[in-house]
Amino acid sequence: AVDVNKNSSLSINGSSNIVNFTLTQSSENFIQKNMIxxxxxxxxxxYLSENRLIVPVKRFTSSNKMALRDFYKLLKSDEYPTMDIQLNxxxxPENxxxxxxxxxxxxxxxxxTKKYQFPIKTEKNGTRYIFDIEKHINIRDFGLEPPVQMMGMLKVDEMININLKMICNIQPAESAQLNLSGSSE
Structure with missing residues (x-):
């Protein structure tokens, strides 16, 4: 059984020639709290049985409201309300x-849809795991043009950094089955 901590999140970091910005979303919007x-x-x-994240685009937040508005517009959030991440x-590692x-x-x-290889770093402390998955990608891979504002004075970089940080408590199946024995399916 996997219990996803509420501090887990997905963030997208970007930059322009003037300012950097971060768009963040709590995992509560796209991951069940308790999963088998x-x-x-x-x-x-x-291979994992639960391997797809459907991320609602308009659930991202940012202290930079202009960047957030441009992000919604860039991703055509009315036409495409979700981003999908499918783990193949x-x-x-060899070791x-x-x-x-x-x-x-x-x-x-x-x-x-584009295929990527995202490096994963894992920390383990008892049954608590922290998975840190991070990758720079080019928005042009998706046919998107970086926004240009204020008659060309503000230019957004085409490279963004996607970071998924998951904090989970993971119990082996035997323990999970013992904990679920009182529930009916």
Whole structure:
């Protein structure tokens, strides 16, 4: 069983020639708090049963209201209200003691899907895990043009940084089944 901490979040960081900006969204908007996830391994690839995030675009927040408005407009949030992140699998490190891996994901923005490899860093303390998944991507990959404002004086960089930080309590299936034994399905 996986219990996702409310401090988990997805953030998008960008910059312009004038100011940097961060758009953030709590994982409560796109991840169930309690999940039963089945994991299977084939060679050095890990497959998870719960492997899709549907992220509502208009649930992002930012202290930079102009950047947020431009982000909604850039992603055509009325026409495409969600971004989809589909985990294909995780490539596990050769050395099992390393707390890293690579998530192979399909990211869909404005109806355009691109495959990426997102590095994963993992911290473990008992049953508490922190997964830090981060990648720079080019918005032009999705056919999007970086916004230009104020007659060209403000230009947004085409590179953005996507960061998914998940803080979870993970119990092995045996423990989870014991905890669920009183519930009916």
């Amino acid at each position: 996830i089945t994991a299977s391994q084939n060679d050095k690839k890990l 699998h995780i490539d596990l 099992p003691k390393l707390a890293t891996g690579v998530a192979v994901v399909d990211v869909t923005i404005t109806g355009v």
